[in-house]
Amino acid sequence: MxxxxxxxxxxxxxxxxxxxxxxxxLQGQIGVDFYLSGWTRKALEAYLDQWPSxxxxxxxxxxxxxxxxxxxxxxxxxxxxxxxxxxxxxxGTTTNVALRLDFIEGDFRExxxxxxxxxxxxxxxxxxYCQATGLTEIRVQPVNDAIEALYCEVYGFELVTPVNExxxxxxxx
Amino acid sequence: xxxxxxxxxxxxxxTFETRLPEPEPVYAPKSREMTGFFSSLTPDQQAKALAxxxxxxxxxxxxxxAKAA
Numbered sequence: 001m002x003x004x005x006x007x008x009x010x011x012x013x014x015x016x017x018x019x020x021x022x023x024x025x026l027q028g029q030i031g032v033d034f035y036l037s038g039w040t041r042k043a044l045e046a047y048l049d050q051w052p053s054x055x056x057x058x059x060x061x062x063x064x065x066x067x068x069x070x071x072x073x074x075x076x077x078x079x080x081x082x083x084x085x086x087x088x089x090x091x092g093t094t095t096n097v098a099l100r101l102d103f104i105e106g107d108f109r110e111x112x113x114x115x116x117x118x119x120x121x122x123x124x125x126x127x128x129y130c131q132a133t134g135l136t137e138i139r140v141q142p143v144n145d146a147i148e149a150l151y152c153e154v155y156g157f158e159l160v161t162p163v164n165e166x167x168x169x170x171x172x173x
Numbered sequence: 174x175x176x177x178x179x180x181x182x183x184x185x186x187x188t189f190e191t192r193l194p195e196p197e198p199v200y201a202p203k204s205r206e207m208t209g210f211f212s213s214l215t216p217d218q219q220a221k222a223l224a225x226x227x228x229x230x231x232x233x234x235x236x237x238x239a240k241a242a
Contacts, residue, residue, distance in 0.1 A: 018207065025209040029223060053239040059230035062239045088229075103232035116226035120211065127210035134203045138210075146228040154221045156214065173210060 004073075011074045011133070018128035019078065026124050032113045034082050036125055039067045043079040046086040051108070058146065059105040063089050066103055076129050078122055080114065088118040092126055099130050100139040100168070119150065127173040141168035 019036035027034070037043060047063055054060065067077060070091045076099060080088035090104045106118040114121065126138050140151055143159065148169075151157040157169035214222060 014204075021207045022209060026211060029211060029219075051239075055239070056230060058228070058234075059232070060238045061232055062237045065237055101231075103236070104230060105232065106229045116229070117223065119229045120222050120225075123210040127213070128207040131205040131207045131209075134205070140231065142231070142233060144231060147231050150225060150227060150229070154218060154225055155210075156218060173213065 008073055014129055014132040015076055017132055018076070018125050021128045022121060022125035025128075026117075026121055030114070030117050030121075032082060032117075034080060034087065034114060034121065036121070037079045037081065039077045039079055043086070043089075046084070047089070050086050055105075055108045058144075059108070061103060061105060063103075063105070066091055070102065074133065076126060078125055080118055080121055082113050085112070087112055087114045088122065090122040092129070094133075094135060095139075097135060098137040098139045098170070099126050099135050100141055101126060102141065119147075120155075123155065130173050135173075137170055137172045139168045139170050141166060143167045143169060 015038060019038070023035050044064070051063075070077070070093055072093055074094045076090075076092035076094075078088075078090040078092070079086070080090075086107060088104070088106045090101060092099045092101045094100070101122065104119060104122055106112065106115065123138065130136065130138060138157075139160075140147075140157065148159070151169045152159060155171065157171045159167060160170050161167045211219060211222070
């Protein structure tokens with residue numbers, strides 16, 4: 001029976017591998033140097049230095065609180081970097097079969113070199129993490145009209161409407 | 174006598190015969206090759222994904238927003 005430390009280490013390795021592999025998979029396609037990390041002290045300092053409290057009206061979440069709340073052993077925390085520039089943040093949590101992306105926010109600055117490709121990078125890391133940990137689908141929740149076309153038409157997700165539960169987008173990986 | 178023989182047989186099996194494998198963990202997901210997400214898209218979807226420049230943010234609108242400095 002593996003102990004908690006071994007399980008924690010296994011998930012940490014899966015997170016690291018998924019972040020690294022996602023960057024390797026997409027670097028050539030996107031043509032911009034970027035990398036992914038977890039929520040670290042460097043990420044916290046960049047968040048406080050680079051992202052003001054007033055951001056896009058449909059985002060602007062308190063990410064320090066988000067990362068404090070979503071601390072499950074099998075979470076997937078993603079910090080997207082273009083050099084030293086904080087280009088995006090995301091957090092995913094797991095169910096028995098799926099990784100659910102709960103929050104995604106991109107750099108609000110208009111000259112971000114990864115604008116429009118940040119969700120793709122996060123999905124790449126999410127898929128790698130699912131494959132490394134034996135999960136079989138990615139879910140995106142909550143749904144909203146602004147991103148429906150992106151997920152359903154571009155990325156091939158389907159909208160799921162369970163009885164008495166919140167709707168979500170889903171795709172097998 | 175037969176009771177003694179049964180005890181000896183049980184001891185022999187427990188000591189020398191092949192042990193049963195450890196039970197499978199209840200939750201033991203199998204990892205797979207990390208082929209990622211982009212490679213699963215069709216060429217048309219890949220082109221659209223790379224050309225996309227629209228909205229990307231999503232999350233619980235009720236979650237606290239960052240406090241003004």
